[in-house]
Amino acid sequence: MAAHAHVTHLDEPTPPRAPVLTLVCAIAAAVGLAVFVLLLFTDTQRAWSSLLQGMLYPTYISVAALFYIAVHSAANAKWPTPLRRLMEGLTSGLWLTLGAAVAIALFGGGYLYEWVFLSGTEKHDDLFHVHHGTKESILTKSRWVVMTVGVILVWMFFRMKLVGMSLAQDRSKVDIRPLHAKWSIAWIIVFALSFTVFVWDMLLSLHHNWFSTMWGPYCFTSAVQTFLCTMVLLVVWLKKGPLKHYIHEHTVHDLGTWMVGWSCFCAYIGFSQYMLIYYANMDEETYYYKLRTQHGYGLAYAIEALIRWPLPFLGLMSQSVRTKPWALTIIAIVVLIGNWMDWSWIIMPAFANDHWRPFFQWELLVGLGFAGATLLLALRFWRRHGLVPKGDPNLLPTVNAEHLH
Template sequence: MSDHSHEITPPAVETYDIKRAGNAPKILLWVGIAGIVLSVIGLCYQPWHVQAAYSWLFAAFYFFSLCVGGLFWTCLHHATDSEWSVTVRRQMENIAKVTPVSLLFFLPLLLFCANDLWKWWNLHPGEDPLLDGKSGYLNHTFFWVRWIVYFVLLGWISYSLWKRSTDQDKDGAARHTLIMRKLGVGGIPAMGLCITFSAADYLMGLDYHWFSTMWGVYLFAGAAGSGMALTVLIVNWLKNQGYLKVVNDEHFHTMGKFLLAFTIFWAYIGFDQYMLIWYANIPEETAYFRLRNTETWWYFSQALVVCRFFLPFPVLLFQFIKKNTIILWVSWWILAMQILDMYVIVLPALHREGFHPSLFDLFSFVGIGGILGWVFLTKVIGKSYLYPTRDPRLLLSLKLSN
């Protein structure tokens, strides 16, 4: 809880100088362009087309999940009127602001690869009675409408929160806080619905016969945990460059507690989904796990369980770890496990016989990641102060103690 017993002088404002990044923006841009070009070559060359499409989907949804995770934490801050997170909130807002850009990377798949990824795309009425029963949802027009809704709604929420927050830096008006609270309260269910339906569209839709009512919550758990891990790393990176003096070990401690909470929550939802499907033993529901528990995919599935929960869980239990550099390694680990999670979700739908690595997995990952990283450094982080300078709860955040 916060200590209100003494006063603290408001700190000086901080603006990121892009020169501090050195050649990183150029490297990210050129690596991103190279990855995108190589992936596009794969998409255009017929023998590689399907593999490149699945690899692109894997990378696109991974980075989308990180951005949505940042949006969730931003909305949660305002919905709960949090004090502790004021000093790190701007970086959550910056991550969230990249969300509509990440959604643009789904466009090539919708335009050129839909019939290769989603098997229902080219089926006509009467070919599959099961698809006919789902045709009200799985049809081309509504599929496009949902992408537009994701892009507009998530983009509007993330930009509105960022804009109100930065406007408050200028005039200090309390009305911004009240409006952001309303946006946060409404943004959480909106974000939840978007990630749920997008997960059904792009990931569950890889096998339209399969379904799980817990799928959206499972993807949300991974996105929230990964979004917090990315926030930890960005905040630490800025501190190493001499910024964010307002952030101390207590803030890292709190972020570490949320990493622990969502490590547990991810495991809880994942186990519940598996247990309920295993217990019911309905073929239409078990198809997903039958595929990922056979051949070499079994090793990946077991590694995900052990490495995503059983390894970070005991580490994050200790208070001192949340206040030293070990929390950074745990954050990197969680981001790596999110990569593994997305890979195990997407690629077995193509390589049903077992793990089959491809360079297009790497090309797509560095291509999309490089472009989004360049956007973050050149178009987002330097466009505002590095923390909300006139938020009414700033001084309370500075006095945070756990």
């Protein structure tokens, strides 16, 4: 990696105006909303399944960004300091998560989850193999609505604390690292439990009698991988402009290294979940994969598995490649497509189990709408609060790569 001059002072970078990008994001958000409304009148169930799939993007990158901030704060890691404000901006997507979850809870639950709006104990009991069991008690409308909205509000509370302390440090110049680390540790614990419950309720319960002990980690790997790819695209873009003096090769290299490592973790968790079910060979578990290996879904699963592990692992194996923006950009975009295919593979067979429903049709337009809206919220955040945590005492030493010596 090329050396760069030691600096003792850096001007605060100008927030990105990006009028063209803003317009494109606004158009994407408008198109996504229009497609969702159109589907409400033509294919209601598909409208809500598209909304569920689309909301995963802002949800995943928001909670993964908070997780990433917290882990590095708790470990007192210095290398991502110039990137922290970018991560904080991405957490703005939680507002979209809240809006979509409330809409599904109020209006769309009955189209997605067979168990949500049933009335009468007997009708509810008929769905479950074991009457008066734990699932019968848990999979109820009231608990689901309260838990889902409550979990998102808890996430937003921790976002307010962690991001709020970082913004306050810019104004006061007070070292918030010890307090921030304590809140970060609390968030990591809360996140591990709450995220697992959230993906149980929103995704696992699409098949109310199916279960997987690996479901929380499986969705977690996708969330972090999606976040890392988004960060790569942002860093490559901003490195050419306002952050050219803050982001150097070593930072880009570290992001690429994380993509390589995380692709291996994704493969490990995905393989573990599949093999546990394959070897147990229980009807209650295998039918989930049987639905998803027929009518073209199996081919889609194989393709997205190759995209999410061998591609980033082999493509970024070389240290020199991990510093090349063009290589990181291509791989990040393709891996994002792989994660979108994975979400489609999870959701679509629950509603189209006798034929293949392509991942690139209406659902993709709704998903692009969520992506556009997420970036609009992030751009608004960066324009208000800047692109770097200027009050962090680690900022200048990290720019000078002192943590590498």
